Amino acid sequence: MKIIIAAFLLLSCFMAKAESISSPSGNITLEFSINERGIPTYQVTYKGIPVIKPSTLGIELNEENSLMDSFRINNTSTSTFDETWEPVWGENSHIRNRYNELFVELEKPSNGRFMNLRFRVYDDGVGFRYEFPSQQYLPYFVVKKEHTQFAMTGDHTAWWIPGDYDTQEYDYTESKLSEIRSLLSGAVDGNLSQSIFSSTGVQTSLQMKTAEGLYINLHEAALVDYSCMHLVLDDKNFVFTSQLTPDAQGNMAYMQTPCRTPWRTVMVSDDARDILASNLILNLNEPCKYKDTSWIKPVKYIGVWWEMIAGGKPWAYTWDVPSVRLGETDYNKVKPNGQHPANNENVKKYIDFAAKHGFDQVLVEGWNIGWEDWFGHSKDYVFDFVTPYPDFDIKMLNEYAQSKGVKLMMHHETSASIRNYERHMEAAYQLMNDYGYNAVKSGYVGNMIPRGEHHYGQWLNNHYLYAVTEAAKHHIMVNAHEAVRPTGLCRTYPNLIGNESARGTEYEAFSGNKPFHTTVLPFTRLQGGPMDYTPGIFEMDMSKLNPNSKSHVNSTLARQLALYVTMYSPLQMAADIPENYERFMDAFQFIKDVPVDWDESKYLEAEPGRYIVAARKAKGSNNWFIGCTSGEEGHLSTLKLDFLDNDKKYIATVYEDGKDAHYRNNPQSYGIRKGIVTAKSALKMKAVAGGGYAISIIEITDKTVLRDLKNLK
Secondary structure, eight states, rough: OOOHHHHHHHHHHOOOOOEEEEEESSSEEEEEEEOSSSSSEEEEEETTTEEEEEEEEEEESSSSSSBOOEEEEEEEEEEEEEEEEEOOSSSSOHHHHHHHEEEEEEEEEETEEEEEEEEOOOOOOEEEEEOOOOOOTOOOOEEEEEEEEEEEOOOOEEOBOOSSSSSOOOOOOOEEEGGGHHHHHGOOOOOOOOBBBBBEEEESSSEEEOTTSSSSEEOOOOOSOOOOOOEEEEETTTEEEEEOOOTTSSOEEEEEEEEEEOOOEEEEEESSHHHOOOOOHHHHHHHOOOOOTTTTTEEEEETTTTTHHHOOOSOOOOOOOEEEEEEOOGGGGBOOSSSSSHHHHHOOOOOOHHHHOOSSEEEEOOOOOTGGGOOSSSSSOOOSSOOOOOOOOHHHHHHHHHHOOOEEEEEEEEETTTHHHHHHHHHHHHHHHHHTTEEEEEEEOOOEEETOOOOTTTTHHHHHHHHHHHHHHHOOOESSSOOOOSSTTTTTTTTTTEOOOOOOOGGGGGTOTTTHHHHGGGGGGSSSSSSSOOOOOOBGGGTTTTTTTBBBOSSSSHHHHHHHHHHHHHHHEESHHHHHTTTTHHHHHHHOOOOOOOOEEEEEEEEETTTEEEEEEEESSSOOEEEHHHHHHEEEEEOOOOOTTTTTOOEEEEEETTOOTTTBTTTEEEEEEEEEOHHHHHHEEHHHHHHHHEEEEEEOOOGGGGOOOOOOO
């Protein structure tokens, strides 16, 4: 009898009453409990509809006594929070951060270890994380696996890329969850560093849609001192479980209490536009760490880049040096290959073009010694980031650029040799200060050194943030390529002005991107922060730039303009070469006009994989810009301009697909029309397959222009 009573008391200790908390609007509700084994469990509903079925939480340690079960609840507490904050740059000048919070304090009585769970419920989703207070019996621990579940309610449609510890540069696949296993191998194409880990593994941000019309997005926020989270699907039960990126020893994270994990996030709505407009990821990050942010400025740039990527020109200065030893190889004694585009005259041409058309900066890749053997040799001491090739006069070119009101943008390709970059970082940043650079595009191409580490592991994630915070000491903005996909850290460290971390325009010069690619990225990759997608390609036939190429850009010219609005970023490149822009100067005008910083953003129409129509109000003005990107099916719109001021008139300039346009066989067919619009106007628009449209809406301040223009319909 005593044994039965003791067992009952022990079970009742674990079977605690469920705790429930709802969003401020009441639409989203999260319920937490611990089950009969003392395992933490949560579930989420939206307007009473199940979104996440009961799902378990836990941390498996690389030792006994994992933080998985046998917990009891010591205490729960709730709180509310409501603030409005101003980002340094962004889609909106003000962001509301309002949530209700549930804080759960757990203990394992068997060993006196403590783990807390913090849940925040917003009107657009849920964020939760594990927290570990300072404690006697858990001062340090190694994470073997994180067991966070997301149990789906059915076989949803998903837009996904294969799970990989080293790259996100994949085309998206649209399928049912049950089809991921059969389609995954075919969704994997070549990359310079890859680590596929599961036949049902996918990456976040993962966008889904239920049969009932709910849009669900899974991601993470505030990835600091931890490994990037992927998802592995149990495709029989439709349950996702977190899969962290391991280090060279197979461990996931090394922790010292007090500490915490990143937030795990669930966005949900019955309107796809709400997913695009969500600020959940940003709000779950800490406020800006910098007192002075006056040096952080959005950037519109051009660069010496596309003629290498698409034109087949070399980053290297010579063919005569098969093996470079920095400090020993004398480039003044070798024969130039005569094709190196990062040379004085070519760079001056780009500077002149930037100055003439109002661009802020000119990126130059391949300016520094070492490119002859930079990749594929697992080479540690590969670049020094300070020594230019003989044909790149760094002092003269920077002075020339500054005399034209333009800055040069630095390029640091690390070749994934992290120790080498960190040993040179201070000197490299100081060189930038000496010559007036204020922004750097960094790259992490190839397999990592230290060998065995992955791009998305804890060690590398700490490095990426270190590079950003060290750059801040020099008032330098960072645009990191091949780094971990962003998780809203740009709120805390706003000099992280851009990332790649996805399949960008460069792949249009290789194997191409699916026509619907740009209708998916804002639902997925852009949830965590802006992407340096490098739009603005006007010549779609790559053989015109490189006779050896058979590639084709899967987009119309009009959609290339629209991407400056639909693909939000404070860092936007006009990626094509100047000669191609000079052929289409009337269309190029939109790229010149469109801003890179905004006061207000509205998503007018959206459906993942099909179309996105976004409208944005330029910072400090009454001017609006609209963009539409469409997939294979094209898109018809009737745009109501009721977001305009009622008492004002505007000039609308419409850049649209021609009637005979098609992304594949007639991509450069476009039309431009202009007229007067007001808040009562409605525009009928058509985007063709792989097409789009762009509209500038400029407030009329000089009434004389009204004589020459008619109302636009």
